[in-house]
Amino acid sequence: MASTGTAPRLPAVTRRGLLLGAGSAVAWAGIPRFARAAGRDPRLVVVVLRGALDGLAAVPPVGDRDYPALRTDLAIGLGGGGATRLDGFFALNDAMPATLGLYRARQALIVHAAATPYRQRSHFDGQDVLENGTTSPGGSASGWLNRAVAALPVAARVGRHEGLAVGATTPLILRGKAPTLSWTPPSFRPVGEDTRERLASLYSHTSPRLAKVFAEAEDLGRIAAADDPEKAGHGAVAAFSAPAEGMARLLAADDGPRVAAISYEGWDTHVKEGADKGRLARYLGALDAAFRAMKDGLGPAWNDTVVVAVTEFGRTAHENGSGGTDHGTATVAFLLGGAVAGGRMVAKWPGLSSARLYQDRDLAPTTDLRAVLKGVLHDHLGLSDRALAEQVFPDSASVRPLDGLLQA
């Protein structure tokens, strides 16, 4: 069982503070041997986007001739704005200006049409596979990131390695043998908006009395926020950025952890997805702000950092009848940081014609997400092919690590 705990507040992040908060005596990650030889001190952050991010709305393939027909409200970047061209084929949702800046500075790389081996459409099971690193739900009780930390070759055996989980509990991705810290910023509160919508919908179908009272509560909230029409999205920005910034400072500390995981919820956009100005745009904006907060918080350490943002699966290629999308298959993954060989898209584009869609409904997966993650772990932390194929992502020898994702 990993040791977990909650550290005291920022910004006075000190080793002592963290140790006290962790509630148990733990040592700090050594520097991977190969990295030390090169004078490096790498950081790795895994961002788990829970709820299935619509890759076609975040990074629309505006050059695909089948794209406009699939979507109406959600078709952005087609002359009407909403997205800015990244290359001749893909565009980036305009809700993500910081990410666009990183892309142009060659510090952001986007993989498209990627998916885990999971091919069903349950969020829980999909996240389970995303985090456990196997090919099936329940395939492992530990997470691939924890196993990666456990397998790190260390330059000097100064102590144990440690991963940092941002949140009240340790997510599966970081559970396992390697000791883990968890840390919650004092202001880390649920965004709630998405949960609120789901609850309102449930009440409207099942309990008129609760529905009425809950609607009144919503009205109260709206009245409270009415002074500032901009406020609607600001909750998410703060809720995403505060933990990101705190986490980044912990990672930046000389004796801080080197590997961290953080989760953001709210991507399950079945109704009124709002890729341009609505809900998804707000969440993408919040994610973008969180990326910026990580960069700022890491300071000079950003140059030796890789941030990987992944989600359990994508969403249907077609827009549904409610201005949203349903559970799908392939989607995007973001790689950001000074260590990333960025400024480009990595995609074997499958096409969006009916025949090319997976089960005639989803963007087809052409890149195994494990190949991306293995490439990062290999090049960034120096994990061996063998450790990656056996321990970190069991039975994945046939999934070759992607080369060249990071700066040589």
Add this chain to the structure above:
Amino acid sequence: MGTGERARPVVSTSDAVIALSRFGLGARAGDLGRIAADPRGAILAELAEPGILALDTPGLLPSADALVAIEDDIARRRAMRRQDRTAAGTSDKMAHAGDGMAAEGADKADDESAADRKPKYQRPLSATIYNDEVAARLDKARQVPIGFGERLVAFWSNHFAVEIKRGQPVRGLAGAFEREAIRPHVLGRFSDMLDAVAHHPAMLLSLDNARSIGPHSPLGLRRDRGINENYGRELMELHTVGVDGGYTQADVIQVAYALSGWTVGARKAPAAERGRFVYRGRWHEPGTRTIMGKRYRDTGVGQGEAVLHDLARSPATAHHVMTQFAAAFVADQPPPVLVDALVARFRDTDGDLGAVARTLVGHDAAWSAPRDKLRAPREFLLAGQRALGTPLPTGFALRALKTLGQTPWDPPSPAGFPTDTASWLAPDALEGRLQIAELMAQRDRGDSDPRAVLADVLGAVASTDTRETVARADSRQQALALLLMSPEFQWR
């Protein structure tokens, strides 16, 4: 399942859900299946378990010890504040520190120079005791198989509500009061519980009887101090016959006179009296009392005891208390047939509370009422704790209950917390529940699938909509929060 026996009514998991939610503290994993064959029998079996109503967590103090220690603590802190003020010279910063602040322990303070010494928050003993008492109940609520016994304790404890806002002594004694005056009588006689309550320092302090002095008593004549009718009134209006029980203001004063001299051994009292119930004849209003037409001779403490004896047995009391009992468990407007059965049982058994509890569980009307009563905040929190299987830290539970307006032993009035839906179902309260549900879900460290938790907790009672909402949530945490907020979880 269970259809073989002819004598037994047809059972379903929905009866098991009702057993655990309407009568109990909520289902844990496995509970529904365990009791599904015979939910009523399971409740009765729990009541028959030895020690089911006991709360014997080591370290919880008897009320006399607690009260003595609390009064000493208050005096010590007061002395330290004075000392600090003196040490700080003309600066009286400490005076602003308020009641809750004090310097470190006196012996430690001697080792440090006054200049280095900083005022440091030290929790009053009453608060520590209070937290320990709350923690013990959170723990017990997790462990009991169904929780009907704990629900009964909560009902009677709330019926005879003491208020911690009355000050540190009551704050520190509230838990001991429940352990000493309520729990031993939850399956015993109402008149014994009433008697134990009336003799308990927490009640005497909370409703001011401890300072009630007969105007014509020896002390009253000398000091010009008088009667306090607070307890006398609530004794009739809330605890026994009810506001429509046929008494007048004159009766209130007569009851207060009969109970004058019922007090608590003060700090300067002899050691044997300190912190305990004491009858002081010199405070007692002399003379015969007439209460609702009946005369009570002055037999000292026996006069008040005779009044209590009769109030406990008044037909109005049976009706008043049993109507509240049915409303608290079954429905805001309880089925008259159920109330009648409870009242009859109460009268026929001389207020045997175990008998009425069994009558409640055995009555079909208590089971067939629709599940449309909102769980009170405490029930919601405890049920959430049981559903998720994650123990709630005391501090979290107290903050949550404060947010939802049900801080333990801090009711809005001596009438106790309301039990009706309308009182708890307000927009901001529902919003508060959602926030707490989200925090509880975030705290959850389990690995169980939310769909399985839903099946464990609500079984077949969960609607298709709720099942789908939980199954389609975009994270485990969100699924659990939605589960806790689902109508089927909120209603009982």
